Amino acid sequence: MANLKRTHHQLAKAKKKLRKYSRSQKQFQIQFVRKQRKNGKFKTTARIRRGEKSSRYTGHGLIHRTVNLKTRFTGDKPSITKNLDSLKPKTFRGKVLKRSAQLVNRTAHTAWHTSESTALGAETVTLKTTKAAERNVRYKLKQKYRQEAVDDYHRGTIATLVIAKDAVHGARSHFKQKKQFRLEKTRYRLQKAEYKLFKGKQYQPKLAKSRKELKEKKRIFGERKKSFKRFKKKQLSDPFSKNIAVLRFQRRKKQFQIESKTIRTASQKLKKEKQFQAKALKKQRRIADLSRPAPLVLKPANYTGKRLAASGWQKAVHADENNDFLSAVESVKRHGVDQAVEKMKPYHRKEQNQKKKAKLEQKKSDQHRRLQKREDKLKSKGEQVKRRKKPKKQPKNSFGDRLKNALRQAFQFLKNIYNKEARAVLLACLVPILIIALVLAFILMIFSGILGSSGFVLGTYASQDYDLSEAEKYYTKLAYDMNEKILKVSSDTDWKNGLAAFGANKRNLKDEPDNWYWGRSSVYNWDPVYDFDVYKLWSFLCAYYYDFDADDNGDIKYWSYGSDTENLLTEIFNAEYAFVYWYDNKSRWEELSNYNYWGGGNAETGTYYRAEENAFIYSGRPYKYRFKPIAYTSELSQYFDSEGYVCINADYRVLNPNDDYALTGFMIMDHRYYSGTSAPFYYIDNDTQTFFFMKGDTRYDRSFWGWNGNDAWFLVSPTDTHIWNDTINDACMYGYYEKYYWKTECNLYYNVKQKKTFDQVIEDKLKSQSHKEERLEYYKLLAGQENGSETLYGNHQTLRNMLSGDTIRNYSVKQAFGYDMWEWNKSNHGLYQGIKYYCNTGAKLYAPFDCKIKDVDTANHKITLRKDDVQYWYDGSGGTKRDTEVTIANAVLLNGYSEGDTIHEGEMFAQTTNTNVNFHIEIDTDGYGWDYIDPRLVLY
16 A cells, blocks of 8 residues: 555656646647537637647748648637538528538638648748758858868868857757656656556456456356256256256356456456556657767767768778779768668667557557457346347349349338328329339349349448447447446545546545536536437448448448447547546645643643653654654544554644645644643743753753754653653653644536537548548438438338337437437436337337237236348348347237237237337347347338
């Protein structure tokens, strides 16, 4: 524990030094912040702050410096493009004007960027040419002067000027390198302290706990295995009991395997973390060593010797210019040896180590995500054991089957459009549209056959339902995990751990806040916003991953959920939200109006306490004196150190060794002066300037004035103690009192800052990709933002809406799919792999497809519907037929229906029992197991 406290102190010290040495790496910037006012309108304000240096162009010309001024402006900068994109005209004329303005703006942007790049390139060429000419002129002048300098005086002048120039440049370079060395060394110390804390507080305890837990799991499973073997030896005649025992043991064995793998994965993640931190620490140490400058006193001799050696070599080469051997050696030296020596210089090796460190950080991040994903997958398997079955063989379809499937897909597509969007409009022209669609499908079926292997239309999600649902779960989990930390901050018992989870140092959180201010306050003048739309998320992912460069007969390439998707979702979440807090602690010591005394009476009364004779000065410690009490009260004993000593400073104030020797409100009495019955009993003879005390009528003079090597002012010596009390001759006497009390005045302000809206983050991410205009238009089409129609074209809607009404969106959502997250700092219910809709009690439910009532749980009001090989019209990747189960909660069957019955699509078969109804949909994605998907993807 003492080592951890010392490491905490080293960590704080390193952080303080890092802030000191990194000031030169910052610059003044103008940050634009966009906030919503009370009237609902947004306003952009400009603030001056110090931020990290960011330079786009490294040239030194005027144009380069002018262009670099753009890096001084950060945040939500005003933009004509954003203003134009935010316009939502409703009339045709307004839409035409908006498109025209966007086209003019885009043309102006292209022209401006082209002219800017041309000017920068021209200035770079001009600067390079000028510098080359300048170097040539200087070289010729130097050569001319050296040729004319025939005497030693001129040569000495040249040598003196060159050495002076080298001295100035060398000194300047030395101090710059020394400053950088301090910064790198401080970074190394900070990283070293963090590494020690990681090993002491996380790695070793958690690894030991995992080993112990794994050992216990093995022991339990071993006992169960022995019990199962004993059961088998009995050879019971009941086959049912045997089957139950075998199935139970297999389930327990699988559960043990999953749990052991989970524990090993967690241990492996800790080991990898330690390994990466050790490697990064080693690289940082190497960087710091390579940044160390040579002693300044050796600089003159160093560069003078190098210049003389170079001059001597050049004289030797030019003395015999016709010597082919010297010319060859000169060429090898210039093009081979000099370049190799240059690459071996410290600053080159430092750059290499910095690149290796950056790659190591990326590798660490990737490894952590992979292990975390494996751990989450194992945990989910432990919670829900999937039912495995063999993959189905896809039969080879004949021409008639393919034609039939194509006609069915076309009919289903038109039916979806009919039910969702334009029933009144399509009612009059449904027959001709159907005929045209069938003819088109027949032609495509004969000549290209793409209906069986490509997406049906471009205006749909280019992904599987499972991948979209997994992405939704991961994004909501990010928000849910952050909200769980915020709930900890709001807890009066766990607020320190909550802030520590956001990177706060517990050492600086000493006092419990008197008030918690969440959300809008005098410090953070905004309301916390959780801005999430699952339809926009799905549309964004499909537009982000869409391959516009692919040319494969117009096929839509489906993207798959993986670690790259998790990285992308983490980036957009971090770009949108940030947790901010201010721990405003103004607590302080204040003096009591009436002191509280212990042992404050006269020494003759015996009310003083006894202590050992070992109060002596400690140098280089957080305290000056310490002594070991023999008699004491509970008020003082709470401040004993591990050896039973009381530690005080030079002012006799008791220190708390359990809190880094912080001040307390208790004082040890100073026996130099007498000031009444509640003070020590020594007097001062002003004539002789000595101490004395009275025992009855006898006066005892004392020659010491302060510290004498064996005693201190605040302790009555054993000799004097023996005079007052004959039974005590080997102990000192002391008294103490309470002078100060700790007045708390502490407030905690915390909030969630929305750095950008969800729409802004999505737009920025799409614009960073190739074909940014096409991606943005594709996203707007899928999300229903094209032309302000608010119509979602990306849906995979195949199954009929089970509630009354044209579409499921007519009903309000009570709890969505994924991790339950609606508002910051509100308690949620964790992962929910279904969806809850508000409805009236007794609302009728309709079959989503031709199916069978598989299971009915009357106690819990649950109904499960099952159908194999459900045809999903939008999926052309070969997996169009999938087994599907729909579980409905808060519902009962109508009279006349029972478990095992077959019902048809649109048939009314049940009714709700509550004010909300829950839908869970599982599909067999790949023939190897069931997966939950968001019902909103397939229900129209």
